[in-house]
Amino acid sequence: MAGPHALSTAFEPASIAVIGASDAPGSVGRMIFRNLMEGGYRGSLYAVNPKYESIQDHPCHRSIEDIGRPVDLAIIATPARVLHSVTAQCGRSRVRNAVIVSATGHTLERRIIETARETGLRLLGPGSIGIARPGSGLNAALxxxxxxxxxxxxxxxxxxxxxxxxxxxxxxxxxxxxxxxxxxxxxxxxxxxxxxxxxxxxxxxxxxxxxxxxxxxxxxxxxxxxxxxxxxxxxxxxxxxxxxxxxxxxxxxxxxxxxxxxxxxxxxxxxxxxVDQLFFATKALSCGFRPREDSLAIVSNGSGPADLAADRAKDLGTGLVNLGSPTIAALERLGGRERRTHNPLDLGGDASAQLYRDAILALAEDGAVSNLLVILSPHALVDPVEVAQEIIDLAAQVRLKLCCCWMGGGQVAEARTLLEKAGIPVFSSPEAAIELFHNISRFHRSQTLLLQTAGGGSATAWRRSGGARVLVESLLNQRRHILSAMESKALLRSFGIPVTHTTVARDATEALFVAEQVGFPVAMKVDAPEVSSKSESGGVRLNLNTTESVWSAYHDIVDTVRIRHPEAHINGVSIEPYLYRPRARELSIQVHRDAIFGPVISLGPHDASAPRTFALPPLNAVLARDLIDSALPPATQGPRSQPGTLNRSAIEQVLVAVSDLVCELPAVRELEIGPLIVDAEGAIAADARVLIDQGLPAGSDRYAHMAIHPYPLHLVQDWKIGDGRAVRTRPVRPEDAQLLLGFFESLSAETRFMRFMEEIEELSPALVARFTQIDYDREMALIATTLDERGNEQMIGSARYALAEDGGSVEFALVVSDAWQRYGLGRRLMGAIIEVARNKGCRAIFGDVLGKNAKMLRLMQGLGFTVQPHPEDSALRRVVKPLLGK
Missing domain, CATH: 3.40.50.261 (Succinyl-CoA synthetase domains)
Structure with a gap:
C-alpha cells in the first residue's frame, strides 16, 4: 500500500538526534545542534555525547541507545575512528536515517554500509554537511x-x-x-x-x-x-x-x-x-524568468555592446530573430532620424527612456520576437534609472521575456537594484546575459528530447534479434571476441541495415575467382580482426578493374599488413563490389560502452580526426534526426537534387537499427560502421567491425546494460478471445497518440467517469503525451489492440502503473472499451501488468476504485486484491495486492 516517500523520515524527520553534539567552540557538533535549535525545529531533538550532562541547556544522552525510542534522523558528528560503532548503535536503536558528516576511507565506508544494510539504516554521506528544509524550520546543516x-x-x-x-x-x-x-x-x-x-x-x-x-x-x-x-x-x-x-x-x-x-x-x-552560470540561472528561476524559445532580439544604446551580445549568441547557437517588414518600418520612424534597424538594434548613445519604450513596444508587436535583451551603457545623455523604471513598467504590459544588461559600475548601480527588486534579471556584461538566455531557453529544447521515451523499437527488430543472439552466442562459445567483416555485416544485416556483399578469399588464386564472380570493379580489404583501421594499416585497395590488379593487390595487402602488424592473424582478403557514388558522403557510426552510461552511439564523418556527436540509445526517428542535425553541417540538408545531399531518412533508419541492435544484444561491446556510404538514394555499410564479450550475468534484467530503458519488445503478446478474434497486448509507444485519442472517443461517458473519476470531454495534449511517452523503468502501460474491418489497428483497452511516492509500490489504472467488456480483456491486462510489476521487484500494487464500480471491485477481488476503505475519500475504495513473496 502506498504511503509517504521512503526518504520522508530523512527529509521531514519527526525526531532528530545529534550524535557528537557539543558545547566546544568551533566544533561540528556545536554548530549543527545550534542551527537546529535556532532554526525553529519543531520535532523532538536529542543531544548525544557521553562527555556532557547537557548541551546548550538541553539534556544530553550518553549514547543513541539511551534515548529508548526510535529516532527518524541521526546526525553523526563524531571522529571517524568511532563511526562504525556509532552506526551499529544506530541500527540497534532502530534509527531510520543517519547523516555522516565525517569523511572516511574506502575500507571504513564498506564496513559502515554493510552494518547499515543489516539493520535497514539509510545513510547520507559520508562527507555530507547535512540537510536544511527552511520552510519547516529544519536546519541540520554544517x-x-x-x-x-x-x-x-x-x-x-x-x-x-x-x-x-x-x-x-x-x-x-x-x-x-x-x-x-x-x-x-x-x-x-x-x-x-x-x-x-x-x-x-x-x-x-x-x-x-x-x-x-x-x-x-x-x-x-x-x-x-x-x-x-x-x-x-x-x-x-x-x-x-x-x-x-x-x-x-x-x-x-x-x-x-x-x-x-x-x-x-x-x-x-x-x-x-x-558557477557563474549556475548562479545566473538560479536567480532567473527564482524570478520566474522562463524564455520559451531561442528567438532573441537585442536593443542597445551602442553598437559595440550589441555586437558583443550577438557574437556570443552566435557562438552558442542562439538564434537572433529576423525582424518583419512592419517592425522595421516602425523602428525606422523612431526618434525622427535614420538608425540601424536590423537585429541587434542600436538606438544611439543619446537614447532616452521614451525611445527605449517605443522600440520595445514595436518589437513586442512582432510575433517572431519572444525574448528581448535590453542593453544600456552609461552615456552622459542617458539616465540609467529612468530607463530601468520604463523597463519595469513595460514588463507587466508586453508578452516578451525581458532581460537587462546595465554595463558599468557606480553610475548604473541604482538602476540595477531597481531591476533586481522588480524580478527582472540584470547583468553587467552582454555575454553573461546571452548565456542565461541560452541556458534557460534550452530547457524547453531539452523537453522535446525528454518526451522521446525509447519508443523506437519494432516487432520486426525483436524477431530479427533472435538469430543475431544465436550468432553472438556461438562465437562466444568459441571464445571469440572480435568478429570478421563478414560476421559483422551478417549481424548488421540481421537488423535490417543495408550492407555490401562480402566474400573472403584465402589466397590470391581464390581472389581472382571471387572477383570474377562479384564483377568488376571490386574493392579489396584485409580480413584481420585484430586490425582496427584497415586503411591506416595499408589493408585497402579500391576500384580494381582487372584480374592482374586483383592478383597484385592481394599480395600487396597481405605483405603490407604483416609488416605493420606482425602480431595480426590474417584470414585472407575480403572482396566486394566497388561502390561508385560520386555524390555520396562517407560517414561513420560507432558504438562504445561507457563505464557509467553503458552503450553510446556516435555519428560523424568517416575521418578519425573529425568531431563526433553522441547520443544514448534507445533511439527512435525523432532522436536519430536530432543526432543527425547535430552531427552534420546544414549544407548537407538541402533539396535532394543538390550535389552532396544526403538521404536523411536512410541515415535515421540505420541509426535506429543500430540502437535496436545494442539494446537487444548486451554482448556487443564495440561496433563501428565505416564507411557508411550515403547519398540522395540511400545508405549502405561498406565495412563494419564488432567486438563482443559475455554481456550480462545470468539472471540480470535483459536491459540492465542500458542507462535508459528501451521499448520492452518482449512484453508483446498475441492471443485470441473466446470467439476467435485476435488481440495483441503490448507496451504503449509515443507513436500511439492518435490510437489513444480514438480509444478515448469510443468510451462511453460512464466508462470515462469510472476511469478518471470526473467528467472529461477530451484528452488534453499534455495528458496524451503523459499516457504515451513513458519511462519504462519507472512505469508501464500495456495497451490491447485489434484490427478493424479495414485492417487498421485500434485500441480496445489499457492497464498501466506508475511508481508511488514510497518508491516501492505502484499505482495502477485499468480501462476497457465498452464493446470489449465481458470478454476477459480486463483480467488479461491486469494479469500482465501485475506480472511486470512483480518482475520489477515492486512490493505491492494498489489502485483507487469508485465504491459504486461493482464490476471493477469484483474483478480486483478475483485477482487477489483486498478492498479497503479509502484513507481520504469515502466515495472511493482502495484495492491492494502484495507482490513480494507471491
Whole structure:
C-alpha cells in the first residue's frame, strides 16, 4: 500500500538526534545542534555525547541507545575512528536515517554500509554537511549561513559547493525549499533524492551539483521523471581531466564528459558550464524568468555592446530573430532620424527612456520576437534609472521575456537594484546575459528530447534479434571476441541495415575467382580482426578493374599488413563490389560502452580526426534526426537534387537499427560502421567491425546494460478471445497518440467517469503525451489492440502503473472499451501488468476504485486484491495486492 516517500523520515524527520553534539567552540557538533535549535525545529531533538550532562541547556544522552525510542534522523558528528560503532548503535536503536558528516576511507565506508544494510539504516554521506528544509524550520546543516525559504531545491555531492551557493543565495535574496548534501553517496544518492523532490510540493526548481554518478539507470530514470514537471539545472565538475589535457586520463575524461552531456540532453536537463552560470540561472528561476524559445532580439544604446551580445549568441547557437517588414518600418520612424534597424538594434548613445519604450513596444508587436535583451551603457545623455523604471513598467504590459544588461559600475548601480527588486534579471556584461538566455531557453529544447521515451523499437527488430543472439552466442562459445567483416555485416544485416556483399578469399588464386564472380570493379580489404583501421594499416585497395590488379593487390595487402602488424592473424582478403557514388558522403557510426552510461552511439564523418556527436540509445526517428542535425553541417540538408545531399531518412533508419541492435544484444561491446556510404538514394555499410564479450550475468534484467530503458519488445503478446478474434497486448509507444485519442472517443461517458473519476470531454495534449511517452523503468502501460474491418489497428483497452511516492509500490489504472467488456480483456491486462510489476521487484500494487464500480471491485477481488476503505475519500475504495513473496 502506498504511503509517504521512503526518504520522508530523512527529509521531514519527526525526531532528530545529534550524535557528537557539543558545547566546544568551533566544533561540528556545536554548530549543527545550534542551527537546529535556532532554526525553529519543531520535532523532538536529542543531544548525544557521553562527555556532557547537557548541551546548550538541553539534556544530553550518553549514547543513541539511551534515548529508548526510535529516532527518524541521526546526525553523526563524531571522529571517524568511532563511526562504525556509532552506526551499529544506530541500527540497534532502530534509527531510520543517519547523516555522516565525517569523511572516511574506502575500507571504513564498506564496513559502515554493510552494518547499515543489516539493520535497514539509510545513510547520507559520508562527507555530507547535512540537510536544511527552511520552510519547516529544519536546519541540520554544517553552515553558518542563514538559509531562506524558497522554491529551489539544491542537491550537491560537494559540501563546499553547497556553502558557496548558500552564501551567494543569501546575498542575492534567493531561498530554498531543500538543501541536501549527499556527500559520498554510499547509500542515498541522486536517484532517490530526485524521486522525493519530484513529489515535494515545496519544490518548483531543482539545482544539482554532480561529481560522479554511481547508478546510471536509477539516476537517469529519476532525472527524467523529475524533469518532466520541474526544471533542473545541473553543474558537473571534471569535464577535462588533467589540466594539461595531454594524458590518457584527460582524453578519457573528455570523452566521458561528452557522453554525460548527451545523457543530460536526453534527460531534459539544462547543464551549465560554470558557477557563474549556475548562479545566473538560479536567480532567473527564482524570478520566474522562463524564455520559451531561442528567438532573441537585442536593443542597445551602442553598437559595440550589441555586437558583443550577438557574437556570443552566435557562438552558442542562439538564434537572433529576423525582424518583419512592419517592425522595421516602425523602428525606422523612431526618434525622427535614420538608425540601424536590423537585429541587434542600436538606438544611439543619446537614447532616452521614451525611445527605449517605443522600440520595445514595436518589437513586442512582432510575433517572431519572444525574448528581448535590453542593453544600456552609461552615456552622459542617458539616465540609467529612468530607463530601468520604463523597463519595469513595460514588463507587466508586453508578452516578451525581458532581460537587462546595465554595463558599468557606480553610475548604473541604482538602476540595477531597481531591476533586481522588480524580478527582472540584470547583468553587467552582454555575454553573461546571452548565456542565461541560452541556458534557460534550452530547457524547453531539452523537453522535446525528454518526451522521446525509447519508443523506437519494432516487432520486426525483436524477431530479427533472435538469430543475431544465436550468432553472438556461438562465437562466444568459441571464445571469440572480435568478429570478421563478414560476421559483422551478417549481424548488421540481421537488423535490417543495408550492407555490401562480402566474400573472403584465402589466397590470391581464390581472389581472382571471387572477383570474377562479384564483377568488376571490386574493392579489396584485409580480413584481420585484430586490425582496427584497415586503411591506416595499408589493408585497402579500391576500384580494381582487372584480374592482374586483383592478383597484385592481394599480395600487396597481405605483405603490407604483416609488416605493420606482425602480431595480426590474417584470414585472407575480403572482396566486394566497388561502390561508385560520386555524390555520396562517407560517414561513420560507432558504438562504445561507457563505464557509467553503458552503450553510446556516435555519428560523424568517416575521418578519425573529425568531431563526433553522441547520443544514448534507445533511439527512435525523432532522436536519430536530432543526432543527425547535430552531427552534420546544414549544407548537407538541402533539396535532394543538390550535389552532396544526403538521404536523411536512410541515415535515421540505420541509426535506429543500430540502437535496436545494442539494446537487444548486451554482448556487443564495440561496433563501428565505416564507411557508411550515403547519398540522395540511400545508405549502405561498406565495412563494419564488432567486438563482443559475455554481456550480462545470468539472471540480470535483459536491459540492465542500458542507462535508459528501451521499448520492452518482449512484453508483446498475441492471443485470441473466446470467439476467435485476435488481440495483441503490448507496451504503449509515443507513436500511439492518435490510437489513444480514438480509444478515448469510443468510451462511453460512464466508462470515462469510472476511469478518471470526473467528467472529461477530451484528452488534453499534455495528458496524451503523459499516457504515451513513458519511462519504462519507472512505469508501464500495456495497451490491447485489434484490427478493424479495414485492417487498421485500434485500441480496445489499457492497464498501466506508475511508481508511488514510497518508491516501492505502484499505482495502477485499468480501462476497457465498452464493446470489449465481458470478454476477459480486463483480467488479461491486469494479469500482465501485475506480472511486470512483480518482475520489477515492486512490493505491492494498489489502485483507487469508485465504491459504486461493482464490476471493477469484483474483478480486483478475483485477482487477489483486498478492498479497503479509502484513507481520504469515502466515495472511493482502495484495492491492494502484495507482490513480494507471491
Amino acid at each position: 553552515t553558518r549561513i542563514t538559509v531562506k525559504p524558497g522554491e529551489i531545491a539544491l542537491v550537491s555531492q560537494s559540501g563546499a559547493m553547497c556553502s558557496v551557493v548558500l552564501d551567494w543565495a543569501l546575498t542575492n535574496g534567493v531561498g530554498f525549499s531543500s538543501v541536501i548534501s549527499l556527500g559520498g553517496t554510499v547509500d542515498i544518492d541522486f536517484g532517490e533524492t530526485l524521486e522525493y523532490l519530484t513529489h515535494d510540493l515545496q519544490t518548483r526548481y531543482i539545482l544539482l551539483y554532480v561529481d560522479h554518478v554511481r547508478n546510471a539507470r536509477h539516476f537517469m530514470s529519476a532525472l527524467r521523471s523529475a524533469a518532466r514537471v520541474k526544471p533542473i539545472i545541473l553543474l558537473k565538475a571534471g569535464r577535462h581531466g588533467h589540466a594539461d589535457g595531454s594524458t590518457p586520463a584527460a582524453a578519457t575524461a573528455a570523452l566521458a564528459d561528452v557522453v554525460f552531456e548527451a545523457a543530460m540532453r536526453r534527460a531534459g536537463v539544462v547543464r551549465v558550464q560554470n
